[in-house]
Amino acid sequence: MRRLPPLVAIRAFEAGARHLSFTKAADELFVTQTAISHQVRQLETYLGVKLFERSGHALRLTEPGRVYLAELGELLDRLAAVTEKVRQRQDAPLRLTVLPSFAACWLVPRLGDFRDKHPDIELRLTSSQESWSFNEDRFDLGIRSGLGRWPGLKADLIAEERLGPVCSPARAAALPTPCTPADLVAAGLLHDTPRDGWSRWFRHAGLPDAAVPVRHAFDDHGHLLQAAADGQGIALGRLFLAEDALREGRLVRPLELTMPNDYSYWLVYPRAVAGRPEVMRFRSWLLAEAKVTVQDAAP
Structure with missing residues (x-):
């Protein structure tokens, strides 16, 4: 019989060691900080060594803790992968959570191409602002906006984003020719939430003291771009998402x-799903489509 440590305590230690924070480990595992601390102490008692030491408010691994973490990460990845391999059904849908603006402005118009190229893959798309942690078995993949750092998850860059003024052709025709950044201040600006985008753009344009009036604000970038296309004002557009509307005029x-x-x-x-054939095929298709969009948007 194998002598195995308590697996719940292993999860608590691995998450705490990865974050160097029991608070963040508790958030990831949906338990309390006290529960993480108790489980780590249980593991230390089982092993007969200290795994963490505190220096003020900082949490650091001991040498045995570093050795243990180095081996555990690979073991847990292998356990997750073989579990996923055994439990997955070949006819199971590929479950994807996507930001609403990304889905509406970019992904959904291209899904017909994915269906034509991969008719055997059923894609189940959920549009949500929720930053899902993947600790519960709800989604296989997510498309999110961020810095690329999601602990315990793999993250592939789809596209970097640039911001620039966009508006309807009629609204542009009413602006002076040539147009300058100063001409936009009183031209009817539409805002994302939070509303600091235009202020940052005017500082970037050399107008740090520009008084930015608030007209309308939108918490969904797809709605913001639609309002701009309808002639309601000038939006500070995320140009990757605006590319289709710009190309179509x-x-x-x-x-x-x-x-x-x-x-x-x-x-x-999650790393556990990275080798699934349907995940690999969707990933390849998505990144290839994004590359085309980036190339089309280049000056």
Whole structure:
């Protein structure tokens, strides 16, 4: 009979060691910080060694803790992968959670191409702002905006994002020619929430003291772009999402000045599903389509 440590305690230790924080480990595993601390002490008692040491408010691994973590990460990845291999059904749908704006503006218009190329894969798409942690078996893949750091998950860059003014052709025709950043201040600006995008763009354009009036604000970027296309004002568009509307002429760029956005778009998923054939095929298709969009959007 194998002498195995308590597996619940193993999960608590691995999450705490990866984050170097019992609080973040508790959030990831949906338990309390006290439960994490208790489970780690239980594991330390079982092993007969200290795994963590505290220095002020900082949590650090001991040498035995570092040795244990180095081996455990690979073992847990292998356990998750073989479990996924055994439990998955060949006819199971590929479950994807996507930001609403990304789904509406970019992904959904391209899904016909994916269906034509991969008719055997059933894709089940959920549009949600919720940042799902994948600890519960609800989704296989997620498309999210961020810095690419999701502990315990793989993240593939879909596209970096740049911001620039966009509006309807009629709204652009009413602007001075040539148009300058200063001409936009009183031209009817539409806002994302939070509302600091335009202020940052005007600082980038050399107008740090521009008084940015608030007209309308939208918490979904797809709605913001639609309002701009309808002539309601000028939006600070995420140009990757606006590319289809720009190519079709529903939106135009009144001037070319852009700035990088803080976040990029990422395909996020657990390591355990990375080798599934349907995941690999969707990933390859998605990244190839994104590359085409980025190339089309280049000046």
